[in-house]
Amino acid sequence: MQATIALLPGDGIGPEVVAEGVRVLNAVAAAYGHSFAYREALLGGCAIDATGSPLPAATLAACEAADAVLLGAVGGPKWDDPRAKVRPEQGLLGLRKALGLYANLRPVAVPEQLAERSPLRPELVRGVDLIVVRELTGGIYFGAKESVFIRPDEERAYDTCVYTTSEIARVVRRAADLARQRRGLLTSVDKANVLETSRLWRRVTTEIVAHEYPDLRLEHILVDACAMHLLRRPADFDVIVTENMFGDILTDEASMLTGSLGMLPSASLGDGQRGLYEPIHGSAPDIAGQGRANPLATILSTALLLRHSLGLEAEAAAVEAAVAATLEQGIVTADLAAAGSAYSTEAVGTAVVAALQRQPVAA
Numbered sequence: 001m002q003a004t005i006a007l008l009p010g011d012g013i014g015p016e017v018v019a020e021g022v023r024v025l026n027a028v029a030a031a032y033g034h035s036f037a038y039r040e041a042l043l044g045g046c047a048i049d050a051t052g053s054p055l056p057a058a059t060l061a062a063c064e065a066a067d068a069v070l071l072g073a074v075g076g077p078k079w080d081d082p083r084a085k086v087r088p089e090q091g092l093l094g095l096r097k098a099l100g101l102y103a104n105l106r107p108v109a110v111p112e113q114l115a116e117r118s119p120l121r122p123e124l125v126r127g128v129d130l131i132v133v134r135e136l137t138g139g140i141y142f143g144a145k146e147s148v149f150i151r152p153d154e155e156r157a158y159d160t161c162v163y164t165t166s167e168i169a170r171v172v173r174r175a176a177d178l179a180r181q182r183r184g185l186l187t188s189v190d191k192a193n194v195l196e197t198s199r200l201w202r203r204v205t206t207e208i209v210a211h212e213y214p215d216l217r218l219e220h221i222l223v224d225a226c227a228m229h230l231l232r233r234p235a236d237f238d239v240i241v242t243e244n245m246f247g248d249i250l251t252d253e254a255s256m257l258t259g260s261l262g263m264l265p266s267a268s269l270g271d272g273q274r275g276l277y278e279p280i281h282g283s284a285p286d287i288a289g290q291g292r293a294n295p296l297a298t299i300l301s302t303a304l305l306l307r308h309s310l311g312l313e314a315e316a317a318a319v320e321a322a323v324a325a326t327l328e329q330g331i332v333t334a335d336l337a338a339a340g341s342a343y344s345t346e347a348v349g350t351a352v353v354a355a356l357q358r359q360p361v362a363a
């Protein structure tokens, strides 16, 4: 297969981890006979420095022309002034919106080698393998909002949560498709005992699953109960689908099950195949330029890219298996290593590439 991938390394450790992601993609291309062309572009702080805009028109054009986008991270102390008119994260939000990426997928799997590192007891997180699908472009973050003085000493603010049937339906279908490829359990999270938008969410979800996915098991859980169950019985979940703000909070909670920010990939998808893939961590300015960043979240993001944008499931699984083999060998960066036994960003990337090359290529 031939594919074009836009690369947005961004700021801080972004370029270091994206470089390892590209080495892994090149190893996949060589092993499976694919041809990947890369178009590198500026996003975030580095784009502000070079052009004055966090999302230059040339970057958006490169992403729109690509089959998939691989992003590092944006931001850093240099651009952190809250009074600044242009900020790095505007580039990321603008890009998600411009590409119509309404479904954010965050897989959380706890490899056996990392079970001891979780803030939860190892027996609770063993076997955790779930995906949270968060609605990304609707809900309370995008509804009408205002803060006004109703008296000189009294200010009144409101935010409005709005969802339409079609906004709910498209993200529920994305999640249901995933559940069908996995263990067949779809958990829809809402607050239907209180919120009108949640009652609509529950009705639409129930109808779609009943008519289009009768083979799935569907459960509805209230968001407060879900927050509790994620800590009490995380291994029971398969695919969780929820609206924007509930997903924002639950994905951060779920991400801590592994105990390491440097391990967690994400995918943002819209209609069609093109998606944006990035580690969930930020630009980690405290360790930038030192070769200490864990590249595995970015490498696992390339697996999601292969699976969701290029339809290359065997290749995606091969990357995930190579990451597991690297962890098995104890080749990890400082965030996961015992004192004195840490490998560099590049050494971890090299180990993943070597593990990939050792695997037999699936026909």
Ligand SMILES: NC(=O)c1ccc[n+]([C@@H]2O[C@H](COP(=O)([O-])OP(=O)(O)OC[C@H]3O[C@@H](n4cnc5c(N)ncnc54)[C@H](O)[C@@H]3O)[C@@H](O)[C@H]2O)c1
Pocket: 013, 017, 072, 073, 074, 075, 076, 077, 080, 089, 092, 261, 262, 278, 280, 281, 282, 283, 284, 285, 286, 287, 292, 293, 294, 295, 297, 333, 335
């Ligand atoms: N999607 C994004 O681009 C994104 C997300 C979050 C934060 N940010 C930005 O990143 C900057 C730093 O934010 P922060 O410090 O709150 O979050 P961060 O995720 O960058 O770092 C938090 C801590 O985790 C460590 N860490 C993060 N990724 C790591 C990795 N791959 N390997 C090893 N250690 C890792 C860092 O060293 C730091 O101690 C800010 O400017 C913030 O706005 C960007």
